[in-house]
Amino acid sequence: MAEAGTPDIRFLLLGRLRAYRGTEEIDLGSPQQRSVVAALLLAHSRSVSMSDLVDALWERPPSSPASVVRTYIWRLRQVLEPDHDRSRPWQVLRSVTGGYELRVDDGQVDWRVFQQRLSQARAARAGGDPAAARLLYDECLSLWHESPLAGVPGPLADSERSVMQSQRLDAMEARLEALVAEGRYAEAATDAAALVEQHPLREALHQLLMQALYRGGRQAEALAVYRKAHRLLDEELGVRPGPGLQALQAEILQARRPATTDAGIVQRKAPVPRQIPHAIADFTGRAQEVERIRDALADHSTEAMPIVLVSGMGGAGKTSLVMHSVQPVLTSYPDGQLYADLRGADGTPADPGAVLASFLRAFGEADAFIPQDLDERSALLRTLLAQRRALIVLDNAADMGQVLPLLPGSPSCAVIITSRNSLATLPVSLRLQLGALPPEEALRLFTRLVGAARVAAEPHVARQVLTACGGLPLAVRIIGSRLAARPDWSMAQLAERLSDEQHRLTELSVDAIAVASSFALGYAQLDEPERRAFRLLALPAQSGFSTATAATLLTELEDTVRPMLERLVNAGLLESPAWDRYRYHDLVLLFAQRLATDTDAPEERHAALGRLLDLHLFTASGAYHLLRPGHTVPRTAAPSPLGGPRFKDEDAVLAWVSSTLNDILRLLLQTAGTHTDRAATLLLMLDAVLMNAHRWHEVVPVATVVAEAAASRGDARAEGRARYMLAGALTQVSRLDEARVQTQRALELAELAGDEDVHGMTLNVHGIIVGYADPAGAVGHHLQAASIARRRGNTSLEALALGNMVQTKLRMGVVDDETATASQRQLRLHHDNGDRYGEAFGLYRHGQVLLAQGKPYDAIEAHLRTLSLLDEGEQDFVQAGAHIRLSETYLHVGDTELALQHAEQGLALSRKVRHDHLASLALSALGDVLAATNRKEQARLHWQRALDDLRRLGYDAAADRVATRLTDSAAVE
Template sequence: MKDEGKPRICFSLLGQVRAHQGDHEIDLGSPQQRAVAAALLLAQGRPLTVNDLVEAVWERPPNSPASVVRTYVWRLRNALEPGHPRSQPWRILRSVAGGYLLDADDDCVDWQAFQRHVGEARARRADGDHTAALLAYGRALALWQGDPLTSVPGPLADRERSRIQAQHLDVLEERLHLQVDAGHYAEAITGASALVEHHPLREGLHQVLMHALYRAGRQADALAVYRRVHRILDEELGIAPGPDLRALHARILRADRPAPAPPNPEAARRRTPIPRQLPHAAADFTGRVPQTERVHDALLRHPAHAMPIVLVTGMGGVGKTALVMHSVQSVLASYPDGQLHTDLRGAGGTPADPGSVLSAFLRALGLADSVIPDELDERAALYRTVLAQRRVLIVLDDAADMEQILPLLPGSPTCAVVVTSRNSLAPLPVSLRVTLRALPDDEALDLFTRLVGSARVAAEPQIARQVLASCGGLPLAIRVIGSRLAARPEWSLARLAERLADERHRLSGLPSGRHAHAAVGGVPAHRRSRRGPLPRRAGPGTEP
C-alpha cells in the first residue's frame, strides 16, 4: 500500500546525483555519501547489505567501513526526512532484513523513467507507429543532463556509468534509424554526423549516416562516409567494415533505392503481433532476494554473442514459477518484441508435445496455420528464423527433459530463455542455474503474515511457527494454509494447528486434491497435472 504521508522526493542519476522535493534541492553530502545513495537507487527497490554498499563505494575500504556506511545512511535519512520523529520508522531509506532499501517512486528516478520510455518506444516501433516511437525516444533522451553518476566514486559507479552510457548510445542510434525510416533525413544526418565524430569506430553510426544521406539523395556523400570509415577501421584496428556496412555500400553503388512506403501502423500491427503471454506475478511474493537478483542480472548482463538461458530447479511447491514471474518483471523493457510462455507439464503424466508448443508459439508470432510445417525439425527451424531479428523472452515452465526443451530454444542471442523444472537438466547449456530450496524460517513467517494478517500472527506467535513447521518451508503449502485461514476469520491458529496435527482432519478439512494434502503435510506431492485447484488458486500457469 502506498504510504500517503511519505515525502515525494525525486532523484537524478543521469548527470549529477541529486535529490529534489518540489523546487527544493536536498544536499546528499560528500561524494562517498552520494555513492551510497546512487547504489541504493541503482538497486531499483532491491535491498542492499552493508557489505554490498562497502564494495560499491571503495576498492580499498577504510578502517571500520561498515561503521562509515551506517554513518552515511544516518546522514542521508536525516537529509531526506528532516525532523522525522525518532520513535517512528524511516519511510524513504528503510531498514529491511539484512540491509537497507531506498523506497523511491518509479516515476521519480530519472534512470528508471528512461528505461520505461525506451521500452515504450521499442514497442511502438515494433507496432509500426513511428510518430509515437519518436516521441517516446524523445522523452527518454530529454532526461539526460550529462555524464551519468557525475563525480560519484567507487567500483559500482564506474561499472554502472559505462553500462548506462552504452545504453544511451544504443538508444541514440535506435532513434537515428527510426528517423530514417520515418523520412526525417535532415535530423538523422545532423545527429549521426555529430555522433560519428565522437565514436569513429562504431560502425552502426556510420551505417545510419550513410543510409540517411543516400535516402536524402546525397549518394556521393554517402559513399564518402564509407571510404572514411573503411580507412579508420583499417588504420586503427586493421579490419575491414562489417557485412552490414558492405551490403549498404553495394546497394548505394547499384543505386538500389526503393521508394519508402508510408508507415501503416495498423497493417504493421496485424503483420507483426507482439505476444504478451506471461502469467501475472504474485503480489505477495516474499523473500528470495539473492535469487531474484541473479536471474535479473543474467537476463540483462550477458555477452552480446550468447543467448542467456536461465534454469530454475527445485522440488514441487518450492516456488520456481513464482520466482521467475517476479524476477522477469524488471527486464521486460529489454525484450520489447514480446514474451512467450508455455506450461510443459513435465511433472505430470502427459508432458506437452514440443511440436504443438511450437505451433502455438508461431501462431502467437503472427504466422498462419497454412505456413506452419508438419515436421518438428522444420517447425523448429521456422521458429528460429522468425525470432532471428527479434528480442523476445521465452519462459518454458515445468520442463520434463532435454528432448522436450531443445526444439523450443531460439538460435538468436537477441532472445532469452528461462526454464523451470524439477529435474536437473544437466546437459542444458545454461548461463545461470538457480536451485530453490525451502524458504528460510523468517521468510516463511513473512509470507504467512502477509496472507493471514499481522494481528493473528502476533496473537499466537508460537502456534504460527508450529503451523509453519508442518509446511516444510514450501511456499505452496504456506499459501494453501494461509489462504484457507484468511478465508475463515473465526478460526484461531491453535484450532488450525490441531487440525493439522490430526491425520483425520488433514485429508478432510483442507482443500481437496492430492497436491494440497501432500504439501500441507510437508512432503511435496508428485504433480501429475497442473490443471487442478491449486494452480488456479495462485494464478493461471503459476506455481506459488
C-alpha cells in the first residue's frame, strides 16, 4: 500500500520507465525529465542533492543546470499530484535540505519488488527449500520486460542499467542452481544451454550446464562442455577455466576412474605431507604484513579459497616473511602442507606438470595413476583436496601460467604465493607488495645481527650504514652478517666505503650471497631491448619517470616502451608507485648505472641525456608561452624532434611543475658540464613557472653550477642566461648584494653574445635590485628594458618592465603622469596578451597607484580583482602582496576589521612561499592595524620584527619608514 496521503502510483523501471495511477499511465515527460524520476527512484526514498541530480542527467551540464532541474521538478509535481492543495506541502516529490526525495513504498516500484523477491528466494535456498526458492525466482524474473530504464538517458541510468542487468543474470543463475538442487536436470540443462549461448564467457553458466548434464547421467556431454569452455576462454581471454569448472571436471573424471585395488590387498593409509620449510630465527619487523597474512589464511568465512600473494623485488624478504607468517597457522591445515620452489627468478622456472606430479606423489598417488595431461593432473589434485584442509606455498612463482594449474579448488584449502611478478590477474584475497623496510625496522634487524652494544656505541654511523642499504632486507642482512663475523671491524670505515656509490654493491656481499647477484637474476631474464631500457633509464638523476620520459630516452614509441616497463616491474627491477610512474630502488639504480657504464658507449649515454634535456626544454618553453603570452624568449628554445606534452591551461602547467621540477633541477646539475648550452636554456625556460611555484631557494645552487660550467667552457650566451636566472633567484630570496653582482655580469655577457631578450630581461631585474638604493637609476633601467622589449615585439617583457618602473616610483613617492600612463599601459598589455597572471600582477601595482592618487575605493576594487583572477595556490606571492595592500587601503578608509584580516592573510601566504620581504611588509601592516585599534604594545612588537627583517634583508628605505613609526609611537607615550 502507498503511504497515507500519498497517491497510489506504480513505477516500472524493468523495461521502459513508466508510471501508472491505477490503470492510467502518467506522462512523465521528456527523456531528461524521466532521468530525474529514475535518479529519485533509485535512491530508495532517500534524498538526492541538486549536484547529484545534475551528475545523473549530464556528462556535460548546460550553463544553468540547477534551473533546468527545478523546471523538471515543477513539471513532475504537476503530473504526479494534479489535485495538489497548494496550501499543503507536496506529498510525492518533496523538497528536503539540499535536494529532493520521491516518497513511494517499495511495493510501488517493480525494481524494489524484484530485489525483495530475490532476497526471499536466496533465504529459501539457504534454508534448504530449492522448490520454494525456484518459485520465488520465477516470480521476480517475471517482472522483467526489456532492458531496464529503456529510453532514459544520462550517466546514472547508463551505470545503473548494467547493475540491474547483472542482478537479473545472477537471479537466472540462481534459478538454475535451484532447478539442479530439485533434481530437474533436463529442464536445467535446456535453460542453461540457452543462457550459455547468450553469455559465452560467464563461467558459472558453463558450470551449471555441466552439473545438470552430469547429474542427469550425461557425463560425456558434460566433459564436452568443459572442453568447449576451456577453448573459448583461452581464445577470447587467454586464461584457463576457474577453480570451480576445473574441480567439477576433476570430479567427473574421478568418477569414471576404474578401481585400482585388488581384492585382499590391505590399503595403506594415505600420507600427510609436511613440506613447509622452517622460519629463520632472527626474522624482524613486518608486523602488519605478518598479521594480515595470518588473518587471511585463517579466514574461511566465505566460499572462496584464501589466496595470498606476496610480491616485490629481489632481496625484499618475501620468502622469509611467508615462512615466518605461516608457522602458527599450520595446525589449521592438518590434511597436508605442500611447498614448491617454482624458480621463477633464476631463468629456469619449474614445470607446473612436474610440480603437480610431486604434489600427487606426496599424497600417495602412484605414478601409474598420475595423468600425463596437465589439466587432468590439476583436476586430480583438486579432487584429492576437495574435502581436505591443506596449505600450499608456491615460492618464487614466474607467471600466471605456472601458478594456475597448481591451485586447489576447495575453500577449505589455502595458498600463499611469492613472486617478483605482480601476477596482476590472479584473483587473491590478500595482495602484499613488499618494499624497503622502514628505517626503525631496518635498525632492529641490524641490531639483532651485530649486537645492541655495537649499535649503541655508534648510532649515527649505524644509520648511515642502513641508509646505504636502502632498507632492503637482503642488504641489511649481508652487511650485518659481515660485521657480526668481524667484531674488530670499524663500523665507521664500512660506512665510509658504503657511501661511495661506485663500490657500494661490491661491499654488499658475503660468502656466495650478494645483492647484485639477486638483481642479476632478474636482469638475465630480460631480452636485449629490455636490458637496454633498464640501463639507459637509470642514467638521469631523477626520482622517477613516466612512459613518455622513457620513450624519449630510448627513442621508442610509448606503445613499445610501456610493455617493456611493465616487464621490468614484473622482474622486480622497477617499482611502479602510481599509474604511469616508475622508479628504481636506490641499490637497483646503482646496479643499472654500473651496467650502463660497462655496456653502453659514452656517446649513447651522452645522447640519451641530451634527448631528455630536449624533452624538458620543449615542454618548459610551451609552459613559458602559456604563462607569459607575448614573450619572445621561448622562440630561442630549439624544438625537440621528439615533441612532448602540450598544455591546455595553467592547471596543467602547475601539475607538470609539481611532478617534474625536482627532477629537472637534478638533471641540470648532472648535465651542466656536458650539455651546457641546453642546460642554461632549459634553466631560462623555467623562469615563468618558477614565478608561480616560487621555489627560488632551490634554484640558487643549480644556477650557480650551470653558470660556472658555462664560464669554464667560455660560452657567453649560456653563462649570461644562467647568471640572469641566478640573479633573479637571489633577488627573490632577498640576497640583493649577491644578485647585483650577478646582473652586472649577466648584462655584459648578454650584450657580448647578442642575446637581446635576455639583455632586456636582465636590465629589468637589475632595476629591481638597485631600486632600493638608487631608485632614479632603477627607473632608467626599467625604461631601457621596456624600449628593448618594444623593439623586439616582446609585449610581455615590456609590461613587466613598465610595472617594475611603476613599483619603483611608488617607493619614491612619485605618482606623476608618467607613472599613471605606464601603469595603464602595463595593465593593457597584459590584458591584450591574455596573460591572466600578468594582469593580476599589473592590477596589484595599479591599485597602489590609485591609492596614491587619492582613489582608495578604486584601489580596493583593483586589489580584489587581483585576487579574483587567481585561484588558490596560484601566484601565492602576488596574492600575499594584494592582501597586504588591501590591509593598507582598508586601514586608510577606516575599516580596521578588514584591514586586520587581510594583513594576517598576507603574512600567512608570505611565509608559505618563504618570501621574507613580503612577510616583513605584512608584519608592518599588522603593526599599523594594531596601533589603529589601540593595541600599541602588540603593534610595537610587530613593527620591531618587521624592522629587524628589513634591516637584515637590506631594504633600508622601508626599514626607515618602520623605524619612524616606532619612534613616533614611543614619543606619543
